[in-house]
Amino acid sequence: MKSSRLVFIVAVLLAVLAVALSFSTAPNAISKKEVALRLPKNFPKPFYDFKSNPITPEGFTLGRALFYDPILSQDSTISCASCHQPFAAFAHIDHKLSHGIDNRIGTRNVPALQNLIWKDDFMWDGGVNHLEVQPINPITSKDEMNESLKNVLTKLHRSQHYKAYFKSAFKDSTITTQRLFKALAQFTGLMVSANSKYDQYLRKEVQLTEMEQKGLLLFNQKCNSCHTAPLFTNNAFANNGLPPDTALNDLGRGKITGKKEDDFLFKIPSLRNVEVTYPYMHDGRFSKLSQVLNHYSHTSGSANNEPLKNIGTLSDDEKVELTAFLKTLTDKTFLTDKRFVIIQSPSGMR
Amino acid sequence: MKTVCLSVAFILLLGFSVLPRKNNGQLQIQFQHFLDAQILQLDSAVYQNALGQAYSISKFKYYVGHFRLKNTSGKTYQHSGYFLIDEEEANSKIISLNNIPLGEYSEINFTLGVDSIHNCSGAQSSALDPLHGMFWSWSSGYIFLKLEGKSPACNTPSNFFEYHIGGYKAESNCLRHITLPFKSPLTISADKKPTLNIYTAVDEVLKNPTAIDFAKLPTVTDHQNATTVADNYADIFSIGSKVYEK
Numbered sequence: 048m049k050s051s052r053l054v055f056i057v058a059v060l061l062a063v064l065a066v067a068l069s070f071s072t073a074p075n076a077i078s079k080k081e082v083a084l085r086l087p088k089n090f091p092k093p094f095y096d097f098k099s100n101p102i103t104p105e106g107f108t109l110g111r112a113l114f115y116d117p118i119l120s121q122d123s124t125i126s127c128a129s130c131h132q133p134f135a136a137f138a139h140i141d142h143k144l145s146h147g148i149d150n151r152i153g154t155r156n157v158p159a160l161q162n163l164i165w166k167d168d169f170m171w172d173g174g175v176n177h178l179e180v181q182p183i184n185p186i187t188s189k190d191e192m193n194e195s196l197k198n199v200l201t202k203l204h205r206s207q208h209y210k211a212y213f214k215s216a217f218k219d220s221t222i223t224t225q226r227l228f229k230a231l232a233q234f235t236g237l238m239v240s241a242n243s244k245y246d247q248y249l250r251k252e253v254q255l256t257e258m259e260q261k262g263l264l265l266f267n268q269k270c271n272s273c274h275t276a277p278l279f280t281n282n283a284f285a286n287n288g289l290p291p292d293t294a295l296n297d298l299g300r301g302k303i304t305g306k307k308e309d310d311f312l313f314k315i316p317s318l319r320n321v322e323v324t325y326p327y328m329h330d331g332r333f334s335k336l337s338q339v340l341n342h343y344s345h346t347s348g349s350a351n352n353e354p355l356k357n358i359g360t361l362s363d364d365e366k367v368e369l370t371a372f373l374k375t376l377t378d379k380t381f382l383t384d385k386r387f388v389i390i391q392s393p394s395g396m397r
Numbered sequence: 398m399k400t401v402c403l404s405v406a407f408i409l410l411l412g413f414s415v416l417p418r419k420n421n422g423q424l425q426i427q428f429q430h431f432l433d434a435q436i437l438q439l440d441s442a443v444y445q446n447a448l449g450q451a452y453s454i455s456k457f458k459y460y461v462g463h464f465r466l467k468n469t470s471g472k473t474y475q476h477s478g479y480f481l482i483d484e485e486e487a488n489s490k491i492i493s494l495n496n497i498p499l500g501e502y503s504e505i506n507f508t509l510g511v512d513s514i515h516n517c518s519g520a521q522s523s524a525l526d527p528l529h530g531m532f533w534s535w536s537s538g539y540i541f542l543k544l545e546g547k548s549p550a551c552n553t554p555s556n557f558f559e560y561h562i563g564g565y566k567a568e569s570n571c572l573r574h575i576t577l578p579f580k581s582p583l584t585i586s587a588d589k590k591p592t593l594n595i596y597t598a599v600d601e602v603l604k605n606p607t608a609i610d611f612a613k614l615p616t617v618t619d620h621q622n623a624t625t626v627a628d629n630y631a632d633i634f635s636i637g638s639k640v641y642e643k
Contacts, residue, residue: 176517180534228520303536305619305621
């Protein structure tokens with residue numbers, strides 16, 4: 048009798064503790080060491096300079112909280128993380144086009160978020176010129192979060208949690224768009240993927256299989272001029288031979304520059320973690336890597352640009368080898384990095 | 398204790414009053430918006446453009462910055478900040494420049510628009526906070542000038558016209574440098590706080606050198622035709638009166 052009562056009391060206490068923990072909005076504590084930026088030795092100099100926005104555990108934690116918080120969207124249903132999933136290198140697995148509030152569908156495939164500080168511009172059309180101002184797009188786009196910056200600030204002001212977060216990150220609790228964007232940049236800027244099998248191979252920690260080796264050779268001959276290592280993009284814009292989707296009629300780069308010759312050019316994406324960032328292309332039309340390789344193999348004959356022509360027709364063996372190599376770009380360390388994940392947002396919304 | 402405090406305060410006060418005179422002064426600039434030589438009235442007033450098309454204005458706001466004052470001996474005072482002048486916000490139309498060396502000034506310079514560095518340097522604050530609705534999200538950069546209104550000549554929903562003019566890249570640079578010489582020198586002194594009135598002729602945005610046809614060009618919201626409007630707004634400013642307050 049007595050022991051069962053003890054068990055009961057312990058059970059109640061455990062339940063209370065569990066409830067208390069689940070309501071707790073304290074962020075997973077993160078140390079200074081964990082937010083130290085480690086630049087891979089073989090990467091070029093980053094475009095983004097953290098000098099004007101030094102990463103701190105508190106700033107990173109605030110950025111992370113904002114990234115996972117649907118409070119940024121008009122009806123508090125969509126967060127950055129709704130479309131940028133950590134296990135997909137922050138792309139949106141299996142969604143061709145971006146999804147927004149009210150089941151609205153955007154016009155482009157959600158890009159992966161990785162190695163952002165090495166990007167000179169953002170979006171498939173390169174319309175955004177700086178990491179810090181990138182979030183204005185999804186927040187204010189009617190097909191995504193459809194919210195005004197003014198309302199975002201109003202909602203954040205109402206939250207005691209965010210007052211505390213901003214205070215710990217910026218020494219006082221003033222909430223401004225500049226602080227919001229700098230905190231987000233601390234979080235997204237730290238998303239560095241540089242520990243794939245390929246990277247380990249470069250550092251002579253592992254060996255590639257024979258098939259991966261062959262794939263690497265093929266890649267260097269046929270793909271590397273645009274998807275240039277080590278970032279696996281040359282940051283340029285290209286028409287990769289896809290017939291424009293007439294329903295979208297997306298001019299891509301041409302919309303930004305207003306130049307005819309830039310119509311249907313899109314930013315060349317990095318191929319890091321390409322295995323898990325499906326679907327592919329700016330409009331997500333291909334769901335499998337094999338379709339992508341088939342496209343390049345078929346297009347190259349009729350292509351009027353050199354890099355595409357250079358690919359030539361790919362044999363089945365070559366496709367298998369290339370695929371094997373592309374999979375060495377999967378960075379499990381990055382995809383499972385606990386620093387980039389939280390269970391619950393400070394506003395209590397998910 | 399109380400007397401000690403009081404005497405300390407007295408000594409401090411005395412100290413300040415016998416300090417050497419200040420070397421710097423202040424200038425207040427008031428922007429006054431005119432349309433066809435009348436004070437601009439939003440929404441209610443109906444105007445006519447150079448092509449005889451009727452129109453009304455609902456929004457007029459723009460960035461000015463990089464103020465410089467050239468004194469009569471050729472030296473220049475510089476202020477690096479930006480101000481957003483908004484017809485709807487009376488306070489925004491009065492700006493203050495501080496720490497101006499005392500003396501006589503012959504000319505004022507400023508930019509209409511935001512320089513390329515501030516267009517490319519990420520999240521900004523104060524006047525340049527994207528909160529003010531003067532930042533393009535989809536194609537990063539500031540809108541230098543916004544002029545919105547209605548005209549029956551516009552074949553658009555509710556007959557609106559919308560000129561959002563900006564662009565910092567070489568081929569479509571809409572930044573314009575404004576130079577306004579004073580007919581008589583402007584005096585910056587320690588004891589008087591002068592107010593310089595600058596008149597802004599809103600009609601000039603639509604008129605000179607290119608008369609904007611509301612029917613053909615009801616909206617400009619990207620690089621297409623932006624520099625045409627920018628060339629028009631390059632000479633919308635003129636010097637009004639100078640008022641010296643005691």
